[in-house]
Amino acid sequence: MSKSDFILRPLKLIDISAAMTLSTAEGWNQTENDWALLIKGSEGACVLAEHDSKVIGTTTAINYSHQLAWIGMVLVDKAYRGQGVSKALLDHVFKNTSEISIKLDATPAGQQVYQQFGFKDEYLIDRMVHVLLTNSASFDNSGIETEPVKPENIKEIVAFDAAVFGTKREHLITSLVKEYPDKAWIVRHKNRVTGFVLGRGGSKYHHVGPVSASTMEVAQALLAKSLEGLVQKPVVVDVLQDKQALIASLKSMGFTKQRHFVRMYKGENHFPGIAEHSYCICGPEFG
Template identity: 45%
Template sequence: MGKESDTFRLRRLGLHDVSKAILLSDNESWNQTEHDWAFLIENLENLCLGVFDNDRLIGTATALNYDYVTWIGMVLVDKNYRGRGISKTLLSNIIKGIKPSQSIKLDATPAGQKVYAKFGFQEEYEILRMTATCASSKTLNSPDNENIRLITYKDIANISAYDKTAFGANRKELIAFLFSNNRKKSFVVEKNGKIEGFILGRSGSKYYHMGPLMASSPEIGEVLILKALNELESQPVLLDIVADKKDQISFLKGIGFSKKRHFIRMYQKENPASGLLGTQYLIAGPEYG
């Protein structure tokens, strides 16, 4: 980090740093809450690093342990400290510090993509971020699907298994975290004892973040979106949809969503966690995959 290294310090984040992390992400108008930061930091299987200028947190990077896959996120540097190599320092140290894994993955902004490419990350596919201040009320009639219902604790194991096949890695802790914080907005479609799709989400500092959404068909995906929106009428909503879902993107535009930006999913080393792209509709967010 150059001449500033005498005052800049790199260390692992602890729960006592959550308030500082929130201040950093809020200043950049990101959507994380204290619950998000605490979830990322408190699991010792994860690695969350921060760069400090004296006592001020000026940069972060996180790495979630999904068994044989590591998910990097929250690579964030205070705008007043950019251009000093802090993001590269964070990235290089977090890659060195994580447990050995078959693959390292992340969702990059276009600006970040150039940095990650220098570390050997390759492009996989594109994801669109869409928002709506309030979805069109005329679309929010109860979906006609007798197999849709609220998720219960008893479903978590089966939903985690379904997600592992669809996503390509084990995210059972994330699934349980999202459900526990948003039970009334978590739905599953189950037919003859077989899961056909599910949707989860979380309340953010500015938007409700809808996702992940995995489904066996586009029709089930749309039913789950509408069902969740029924619980969110008049609330601002954010979602990140896999860009190959053209019909669903048109559907979302028709109910009031608009594109804000895009991400590029990238991987380093091999890519054993590609999952089943056809069943992936909404991701959980760039910090979670």
């Protein structure tokens, strides 16, 4: 198959079933809700490759505040690999997002590919998984109280997240709070949010994250509260590798490291955020 044998076109909501087929074949954790969130938040930048009316590849590019495009879901059907599909998809996305910054979380194999596109490494993230969480008692929350997120808290959470992540993710944060309210918790001090945790369902695991907090103690309290509701369920948490105390606590609960991701940026890193206060990410497809 040559490049002329497949076409590229925008990835739309009507393509979610075909996109799910690709992600499920790879054993990834995304749901139809995740795909919808990515497509709705991309402002038309998500793209797919099609051959004989069959979807053979995808790439998403969720748009954060017209400042940052977050690349994810780079998938190609196994039968069509090695034929330039992923390069065509990425070239297309990079061209359509060339006026804003671009970042992503790459697998080790993907890291080498993205380096060829001029991406640079920022930091590492460990994917920690538990196939059946048995307890959530390994965190010392030091008496820190958590509260369920209320609709009126969303604006402050978006602002807190923007400082930590580097730019506003209002659509993402609002959607997660509304779709998964039972997984959304905050810590407040002197009537101000000092940390939050969100989460979502998955096709294989419940995903916990993002977790952003002013201190490690606040992060631990939030993670403990989130995991409390996931006992006897499969769980995945993507933790920044420099948060070794958090990783050690997860390991003591039976979590194991499945793989790592490399956060990367193209060109200049205009939106570094405050990695010190970032403990767990929302997942490599969302950042």
